[in-house]
Amino acid sequence: MKKVGGAIVCCLVLGLLLMSVTMGTAYGQSKSNVVVKEWYVPTIHYLTGPMAGIGADRKWLEERLWAEINAAGGIAGKPLVSDICDSALDPTKSAACMAKAIDAGALCTCGPTNDMESKAALPLASRAGIFVFSGACTTTVAKQFFPWTIYTLSPTEEGVKYQMELWRKHEPTIKAMVGLEEPINPQMHVLQDGFQQTFKAMGLGAKGIVTVPSGMADYSAVVVRAIGTGADAFTIGATGEVSAKLVNELVSRGVNPRHIYLQIGNIGPEFLDQCKGHDEGVYSGWSPTYASTPEFARLSKLFKDAHGGKPWSGLTVVTYDMITMIKDAIEKTGITGDRAKLKEERLKIRDYALNQKQFHGLDATYDVVNGLAVGYPQRLFRVHNDEMPLVEEFIPKGAH
Secondary structure, eight states, X not given: OHHHHHHHHHHHHHHHHHHHHHHHHHHHHHXXXXXXXXXXXOEEEOSSSTTHHHHHHHXXXXXXXXXXXXXXXXXXXXXXXOOEEEOTTOHHHHHHHHHHHHHTTOSEEEOOOSHHHHHHHHHHHHHHTOEXXXXXXXXXXXXXXXXXXXXXXXXXXXXXXXXXXXHHHHXXXXXXXXXXXXXXXXXXXXXXXXXXXXXXXXXXXXXXXXXXXXXXXXXXXHHHHHHTTTOSEEEEESOXXXXXXXXXXXXXXXXXXXXXXXXXXXXXXHHHHXXXXXXXXXXXXXXXXXXXXXXXXXXXXXXXXXXXXXXXXXXXXXXXXXXXXXXXHHHHTTOOOOGGXXXXXXXXXXXXXXXXXXXXXXXXXXXXXXXXXXXXXXXXXXXXXXXXXXXXXXXXXXXX
């Protein structure tokens, strides 16, 4: 019996060794089958235009990540190279950037990262069969162009609902809200409209949306109009500089800062710098100063060190998730870069990206189901002493 047991143990050990060798060989084959000298992944987003500040912050993070990936051996043993095509927040330019990526035989693209540009670029991408790692288009656009892009934040419909409910929970005296919107990006309107609908559903006053023109030196007339609606609370969807001017004007006219909410993605160093003295208590679903993971803290510190202590602007973290997913997709599906297999390998990347379990992003760990994030935390932040600490966080129901 001992001999039989010994034989079984021996067989198990040999089996495990053989499995280990086989797995090692398979990984080795994955590397040896790579035919490219370098991986070309074009990036599409705005470096100029009204939201250029956010683009610049993303560019810094992209270049940092590329350098770190290459210093660690690249992707499947080959270096990663990329060029950033400036879409300038212009749909026509975004489409031209996508056409350039397709013509160059790219396996996938990183961006565009907003609805306006995605609607122009994604028809080209879907026809060519090239997957777009967006991450920050709205849920509506991700569904419209399924299965050719991905959205990795909390679902838009979920976000607008929970953000307003959380805000009202912490400020129960709010009775009615009006939106202030700088119309430079359709996503701002999607969120503002969602806020209005949520207030109506809560049985509170929804006083509509007031348009905020860009580039004004004095926003007093706009603010007077907003206050004149009878609202006692205000949601703002605008660039950092314009948001600061609006908050300064609102607070100087007696509005409680805790009754002001700034859309995620538009609050950053410009707002915190230009709104000192008036921003204490202002809410948002995003914080440029809060680090949710150790990797977030590391990269955020590096950014601050390189930018005179200033934090990065809203949603820069999506860049990390998209680049990491691209690296994983190439390595874990055995992509070779062989131009003869371009169509097949583009589809492998797409199929990998659309459904993922426990992806470790920069800001959170979540699943991806049919191109949409599941289990992304909902967070509410409030300005205090020029920082934006966490007020409340929870994982929505139905999360994995």
